[in-house]
Amino acid sequence: KQEVTQIPAALSVPEGENLVLNCSFTDSAIYNLQWFRQDPGKGLTSLLLIQSSQREQTSGRLNASLDKSSGRSTLYIAASQPGDSATYLCAVRRTEETSGSRLTFGEGTQLTVNP
Amino acid sequence: EAGVAQSPRYKIIEKRQSVAFWCNPISGHATLYWYQQILGQGPKLLIQFQNNGVVDDSQLPKDRFSAERLKGVDSTLKIQPAKLEDSAVYLCASSRMGWSREQFFGPGTRLTVL
Numbered sequence: 001k002q003e004v005t006q007i008p009a010a011l012s013v014p015e016g017e018n019l020v021l022n023c024s025f026t027d028s029a030i031y032n033l034q035w036f037r038q039d040p041g042k043g044l045t046s047l048l049l050i051q052s053s054q055r056e057q058t059s060g061r062l063n064a065s066l067d068k069s070s071g072r073s074t075l076y077i078a079a080s081q082p083g084d085s086a087t088y089l090c091a092v093r094r095t096e097e098t099s100g101s102r103l104t105f106g107e108g109t110q111l112t113v114n115p
Numbered sequence: 116e117a118g119v120a121q122s123p124r125y126k127i128i129e130k131r132q133s134v135a136f137w138c139n140p141i142s143g144h145a146t147l148y149w150y151q152q153i154l155g156q157g158p159k160l161l162i163q164f165q166n167n168g169v170v171d172d173s174q175l176p177k178d179r180f181s182a183e184r185l186k187g188v189d190s191t192l193k194i195q196p197a198k199l200e201d202s203a204v205y206l207c208a209s210s211r212m213g214w215s216r217e218q219f220f221g222p223g224t225r226l227t228v229l
Contacts, residue, residue: 004157034217043119043206043220044158089157102171103218105157 002027004092006106013080014114021075021109023090028071034103035064035075036089044089048075080113087111117141119221121207127227133195136224140188140209146170147184148218149192150206158206164190165212194226202228 003026013019023033032051036044048057048064050073056065061078073090087110091103120139128134140147145166150158161180163171166187175182179198184190194201204223210216 036220041222041225043222044208046217046219049217091157102160102163103158105159107155107157 002104004106010110012112023073025071030092038087121221131196135193138190138207144209145212146210148208152204197228
């Protein structure tokens with residue numbers, strides 16, 4: 001059974017800092033990994049999707065890396081801003097088609113960026 | 116392009132009552148998902164539809180939860196009867212045909228069972 005762990009559970013940083021959020025998964029047989037952002041009372045917004053054959057993806061100040069063999073992914077946020085404050089979730093999708101496209105989520109990292 | 120729509124946004128009920136949630140996916144998205152997110156946890160898939168057929172309902176508590184997707188567009192998720200532990204946010208997501216496609220989420224329905 002796939003388990004996804006995110007460390008740390010919460011993080012508070014001053015504005016302008018570069019930071020790294022970590023995600024680990026127990027079963028390396030994944031198809032892809034997705035990072036989401038969730039604001040309080042809102043749904044999930046997809047940030048980056050990395051296919052299993054890729055090593056990283058970039059979007060603006062965000063960079064996500066994937067090391068499938070070791071079961072790890074990191075989300076790097078450059079020059080953090082107060083607007084980045086949210087909960088960040090990672091989710092993995094399994095390879096077996098018979099399991100559908102179920103995403104298995106971590107519990108998230110709650111990020112606070114202080115002005 | 117309009118996003119995934121869900122209603123109601125909030126619902127408060129007493130235990131043993133029934134409740135239903137509605138979801139309208141992004142136009143053209145054949146695959147629809149219902150997730151349950153308990154406070155402090157990541158979302159957990161309850162059921163996945165491909166058009167109007169069920170692909171995965173292995174984590175759906177079928178003794179009290181049911182879902183349907185008539186005509187392969189809108190979907191409803193029902194809980195009958197509700198328990199205290201059903202208090203959660205229920206998220207609907209949709210994606211284009213194909214199991215590897217990116218999922219887009221609605222704002223969710225926050226259910227409180229008293």
